[in-house]
Amino acid sequence: MLAIARTTLEPFTHQRNTGNCYEIFVILTVLRKMGLTNEEHEEMRTLMNAIAEVNGRSAEKIKGAYQDLLSTPIGTGAAYHGVKIVNIRNVTQDDGDGGTGDIILILADGQEKSVSICQGTQKRNGNIEKCLSNPSCTRYGCDDNDVIFLKEIASSAVTSYKDEMKAAYGENEDDWPSRVKTRAASAATALASGHTIQKFNTQLSPHEKIAVFEDLLRVKAGSKPADMLCLVNEGCTRMFLFDINGLNPACTWAPSLQFRDPCFMEMYLGDVLVGETQVKFNNGVYHKGKTSSLTSSWNATAVMNKVFDLSTVSL
Numbered sequence: 001m002l003a004i005a006r007t008t009l010e011p012f013t014h015q016r017n018t019g020n021c022y023e024i025f026v027i028l029t030v031l032r033k034m035g036l037t038n039e040e041h042e043e044m045r046t047l048m049n050a051i052a053e054v055n056g057r058s059a060e061k062i063k064g065a066y067q068d069l070l071s072t073p074i075g076t077g078a079a080y081h082g083v084k085i086v087n088i089r090n091v092t093q094d095d096g097d098g099g100t101g102d103i104i105l106i107l108a109d110g111q112e113k114s115v116s117i118c119q120g121t122q123k124r125n126g127n128i129e130k131c132l133s134n135p136s137c138t139r140y141g142c143d144d145n146d147v148i149f150l151k152e153i154a155s156s157a158v159t160s161y162k163d164e165m166k167a168a169y170g171e172n173e174d175d176w177p178s179r180v181k182t183r184a185a186s187a188a189t190a191l192a193s194g195h196t197i198q199k200f201n202t203q204l205s206p207h208e209k210i211a212v213f214e215d216l217l218r219v220k221a222g223s224k225p226a227d228m229l230c231l232v233n234e235g236c237t238r239m240f241l242f243d244i245n246g247l248n249p250a251c252t253w254a255p256s257l258q259f260r261d262p263c264f265m266e267m268y269l270g271d272v273l274v275g276e277t278q279v280k281f282n283n284g285v286y287h288k289g290k291t292s293s294l295t296s297s298w299n300a301t302a303v304m305n306k307v308f309d310l311s312t313v314s315l
Contacts, residue, residue, distance in 0.1 A: 001031065001034060001035055001036050001037070001040055002036075002040040002043055002044070004031065004034075004087055004088060005027075005031050005036060005040065005044055006044070006047060007090075008027050008031075008088045008089070008090045008103070009024065009027060009044070009047060009048070009051065009090070010047065011090050011092070011093065012024060012051045012054070012055065012090075013047070013050045013051050013054055014054065015054070015055075015092070015093065016054055016055055016056075017055070017092075018057055018058060019117075019118065019119065020051075020055050020058060020062070020092075021055065021058035021061040021062050021065065021236055022117050022118065022119050022232040022236060023092055023102045023103065023117045024051065024062055024065060024066075025061075025065040025232055025236040025239065026102075026103065026115070026117050026230055026232060026239055027088060027090075027103060028065055028066060028069050029069075029072075029239060030078055030085065030088060030103075030105070030315060031088070032069050032072050032073075032074065032075055033075035033077075033078035033315055034075055034077060034078045034085060035074060035075050035076060035077060036069075036074070036075075037074060038070060038074070041066075041069060041070060044066075045066075048062065048063070048066045049063075061235070061236045062236075064235075064236060065236045065237075068237065078315040079315065080105060080107060080113055080313070080315060081313070083107045083108055083109050083111065084107065084108040085105050085106070085107060085108075085315065086106055086107065086108050087105075087106035088103055088104065088105060088106065089103065089104040089106060089112075090102075090103055091103065091104055091114070100114075100116045100132060100218060100225040100226050101114025101115055101116050101225075101226040101227070101228075102115060102116060102117045103115050103117070105315075113227040113228060114226040114227045114228070115226060115227070115228045115229075115230050115241075116130065116225055116226035116228070116229050116230065117230045117232065118130055118131070118229075118230075118231060118232070119231070119232055119233075119234055120231045120232070121231055121233055121240065122231070122240065126305065127303045127305065127306070128229070128231065128242070128303070128304045128305045128310065129275075129301055129302070129303055129304065130225075130229060130301065130302055130304050131299050131300065131301045131302075132216065132217060132218050132225055132275075132300055132301070132302050133215075133216050133217075133218070133299075133300040134297050134298065134299060134300070135216060135277070135296075135298050135300055136295055136296040136297075136298070137150055137192070137196055137295045137296070137298070138295075139212065139215060139216060140196050140199070140200050140212055140257070140277075141199055141200050141203070141204045141208060141209075141212055142196060142199055142295075146195065146196075146199060147295050149195060150192050150195065150294050150295045151291075151294070151295065153188050153191050153192055153195075153294060154188060154281070154285065154291050154292065154293070154294035154295075155291050156188070157184045157185065157187065157188040157285045158184075158285055158286045158291055160183070160184040160187075161182055161184035161185065161284070161285035161286050162286060164182050164183060164184055165182070165286075168180075173289075176284075178283045178284055178287055179283065179284060180284065182284070182285065184285050185280075185281055185284065185285050186262040186263065187262070188281070188285065188294060189262050189263050189279045189280060189281070189294070190261075190262035190263075192279050192294055193259060193262065193263070193264070193265050193279045194259060196257070196265065196279070197257040197258065197259055197265055200212070200256075200257045201256055201257060206254070209254075209255040209256070210253055210255060212255065213253075213255040213267070213269070216267075216275075216277075216300045216302075217274075217275070217300075217302055217307055219247060219307075224244050224246065224247075224308065225244065226244060227243070227244060228241055228242060228243055228244060228313065229241070229242045229244055229304055229310065230242075240312070241312065241313050241314065241315065242304075242310040242311065242312055242313065243310065243311045243312075243313045244304075244308050244309075244310060245308070245309040245310065245311060246308065246309055247307065247308060247309065248305070248306060248307055248308055248309050249309065250272075251269045251270070251272065251274070251306070251307065252269055252270030252271075252272070253269060253270075254269065254270045255267070255268065255269055256268045257277075260276065263278055263279055263280060264276050264277065264278055264279070265277045265279060267300070267302075269306075269307075272306055273303065273306070274302060274303050274306045274307050275300060275301050275302040275303055275306075275307070276300075276301055277298055277299065277300045277301070278298055278299040278301075279294075279298050280294075280297070280298060280299070281293065281294050282296065282297045
């Protein structure tokens with residue numbers, strides 16, 4: 001068990017990501033259910049301290065999750081739908097293994113089940129949300145001319161952005177924070193959102209629109225983002241696991257985009273809101289002497305229980 005723990009957790013000693021703490025919590029929880037002993041737990045302390053040091057912003061959550069493990073019962077074996085889990089593989093940095101999954105649970109019968117992990121809880125309205133893609137504008141059907149137009153929008157916003165930042169933070173650009181809300185950014189993203197929505201809704205064929213949504217929602221060619229979705233509360237003390245059984249049969253595959261506010265495009269299948277895309281700059285309008293990109297690193301978030309048939313599961 002200790003060998004599995006070390007192999008699975010070691011990659012986090014050289015990965016700095018604010019989401020690592022949630023993945024680490026899930027791995028530790030599964031290991032304990034599999035039978036990780038208190039003695040094996042103690043032998044992991046040096047490794048866990050090294051992980052916490054690298055992931056400074058999440059260090060306390062990581063240390064807390066590790067320490068809290070001692071107060072949970074030592075399991076006699078974790079199982080997925082009655083089949084014993086015999087190993088775990090860390091694939092958080094490998095999109096080619098397990099789709100959007102962060103870990104793979106390896107079962108006694110040879111099956112491998114991917115688990116996509118994120119911070120969150122089910123909303124009061126029942127929605128379960130997960131960011132599935134960080135797309136560029138081209139994944140919404142924008143062509144080279146559209147990219148040039150969006151780049152022009154970004155360049156045109158620089159002067160007003162600089163004026164705002166000088167007024168708020170002074171003349172020295174090195175003193176400007178990289179991620180603050182500005183009127184210049186809002187005006188630019190509103191133009192970019194409007195242009196992308198118009199392009200998608202009026203110039204793409206029904207087939208092309210479906211292809212775009214299949215790509216963004218990770219369901220191309222009958223695939224799915226992962227086998228399971230795991231939500232972890234912000235304090236890293238509880239996890240909520242769901243099977244992703246396939247597409248929600250209630251979905252009407254007639255995609256469209258609608259304008260919500262300067263930063264967000266709402267994603268619809270028929271008349272059902274199934275997600276949203278944040279249209280944004282990468283590091284403000286202007287960063288380190290250069291205009292930031294307005295054509296890439298957008299965030300596409302799905303309402304998972306609207307797009308997929310989900311069911312709760314325990315290990």
